[in-house]
Amino acid sequence: MDLRGKRVLVMGLGLQGSGMASARYAAQQGAQVRVTDMGSPEVLAPSVRSLAGLPIEFILGEHREEDFLWAEIVIRNPGVPWTSPYIQLAQAHGAQIEMEIGLFFLACPGRIIGITGTRGKTTTTSLIYEILRASGAPTLIGGNVAGVETLSLLPHITPETLVVLELSSWQLEGLAPHKISPSVAVMTNIYPDHLNTYSGMEAYAEAKANIFRHQKAGDIAIFNYDNPWTRRFGAQAPAQSYYTSLERGGSFPRAEAESTQLTPFIFSDTPLAGRHNLENILLATTTARLLGIPDQIIAETVRRFHGVEHRLADVRKLNGVRYINDSTSTTPIAGQVALEAFKDPIVLIAGGNTKHLPLEQWPERIVERCREVILLSGSGTDELLPAIQRAAERAGRENPVRGVFNDYREAWDRAVQLAQPGDILLLSPGFTSFGMFLNEFDRGDKFVVYVQAL
Template sequence: MNFAGKRVLIMGLGLQGGGVGVARFFAQKKAKVLVTDLKTKKELASSLALLADLPITYVLGKHREVDFKNTDLVIRNPDVARDSPYLAIARRYGALVEMDESLFLRLCPSLKNVIGVTGTRGKTTTAHLIGKIFGKAGYHTLLGGNLPGVATLSLLDKITSKTRVVLELSSWQLQGLEADKISPHIAVITNIYPDHLNRYKNMGDYIADKKIIFKYQKKEDFLVLNAENKITKSFAKEAKSKIIWFCKSDVPGTIRTSFKLRGSHNLENLAAACMTAKIFKIDDKICQKATSEFYGIPYRLEEIRTVNGVTYVNDTTSTTPVASLAALRSYEGRPIILIAGGASKNLDLTELGQEISKKVKAVILLEGSATSELEKAITAKKLILGRFNNFKKAILTAKNKAVPGDVVLLSPGCASFGMFKNEFDRGEQFNNVVFSLKTKTS
């Protein structure tokens, strides 16, 4: 597809780098690029700086109807609702509305080379594990989709006939595949749990978007499913493709013992990656070598530093209670000072509150729309050291409570909005404070 001279409107630049990559892709293809975002120039300063060398027009702090009436193509950011009235205007005036990933799949030289990974938890880790295995097996491997700093369209110029593309796909990104009736050749679903109910009307709508990853597969395609998750098990009867099941017990002992990530949930991720490799007849020895060299992804149970015998763990991407539960269980037997709470996603926090009451030495709560509910769910009130709207004070309170052997665990179980720009901002601030802590001298 030739984009030279085409009017391309990018709806939502964002701060994670994906929008920047999309804007750069179209500008370099000689399209007439207009970026519109409800955030202001000041709020988007870091993203705008990365595009300063390109001829791009900006409409910031607002959207204008006229821009949507006079464009050939709209690229929708995942944070933009699919029923946005501006998108309806664009369609009414003849524009094509796509997302980064949907247009990529339309233009990809071979869908047979694409592996899509989704799920409520574990999709990032699983996508990276698959990428490591395929790379070790000698394939030219590219990762894209729901990854900070990566525009999936930018991968098009790097693909060869031997390339394997691994896409992490959120429910919002999967929405974009619906209009084109397209699913990846290999679809991997790690698990499904309640999530994003602040944006979805109900769990059924959320699951429906997740199912798009296999909805348009054909009989020669593959669907890799978690045999230990009730919801993913139910998908098998709807699939037209070949079903490949995975569970933790599938992981060979040699691979399991050399795997470095904590937690039962990470064994599930490992199992999903290994079963995906089997579709391509990749030997277990290659899987073992690749996964033994995998040290995890930033902001996911990431052990940042040990200071004065206290281990500081950054699990900021834990934005659901099920993720925080997995984090707590990953440090079973260690005294935990938990930093939790934040913005609501309309998820039930009861079980998390009960587990906190049983498993932690102390808990520090970050202010947000979900925090009162979480505080109420924590039955052992004496564990609560306070509620904080100053993150540094919260971390220092944890530090002052900790003794050698303790774990200070940032695993909020809630969204970040309010106190932070996003969960990555929350994670970066945590790291900055932890790295500023002084080591005691004897």
């Protein structure tokens, strides 16, 4: 896409890379660039500093209609919905609406391996990347990866490069107008999420489905057979499709879904906790096999792969207590899965702000598996607190909640006081972090700093 001389407005600068990459790319392509973000100049100062020296105008702390009327192209941050009145205004006045990931796909000469899903996409993406890198193939990682400016990878990509991208539902919306999908698509699972943004599960799942909708017959798609949504999508894909099934113990082509002849699961001793991580490993190893990576390299990489920051990550063990950071647990199902990953007694730190998702079996699991629970205040906590009380009454057990805290340090102090040797002290909030923290990564970073200082 030729941006030279075009009036380009980047909506959403952010702190994690996407907005910065879009602004830098547009400026380097010779566009007239403005950036607008509701965040304050103080909060966004690191992002502004990273773009120093480029001809970019910043409008921070507000959105102005005049900027959207000025723009010929608006590049929206993944967190900005299509329904934004500013996006609608720009579109009504003839502006082209784009996203960073769409611009990247249009310009990328390498082979793209895209991974999406509600849970597990970051771990699966990271493991695929590590396996491909271990094979010696030229490999890069990007997409919905914190701190990576995906557009900035372009100068380093040749036709031989394998580009591994984690793709959120919002990013995948950016591919739909161009009718493009990655040549290798991986779907981990679909659970309720972002229902405060989408009209319902069908709309959310359809956004995810863009990862395979526009593939060609010679492309590859891999789906988790054990999840009803991804099993259904596997039947619809136009590419060569494969399923993985932890329940059945392996992987198989779509055409052999009824067969008992499976390609067995490459399983090495893994330091990753939880059944859900075995699903992630199966998806990653199957993808690597289909890309021609030898089993020995796959197995060795799985054995030494310790997971991803903020996702059931071991922080340290102190006085017999194991501290676990699962700050990217922003949905009830994520909170539930985290509890199911451990057998030792749990002191849980949870709570935050709601995305209006069903709590599922999370309150029951909290009552079953947690000896003590500390909650951070928020709209989600207001939903969870009575649900835990009802679950405790049904189970004939004491309510494990020991308090709701407005100050996260006070909450963490109390959790440490309650923990005993042999316990897991688990930060797995199950809700978003806004209000008390900048985002889930900031929440996890602060927890790690706190624990390391004990």
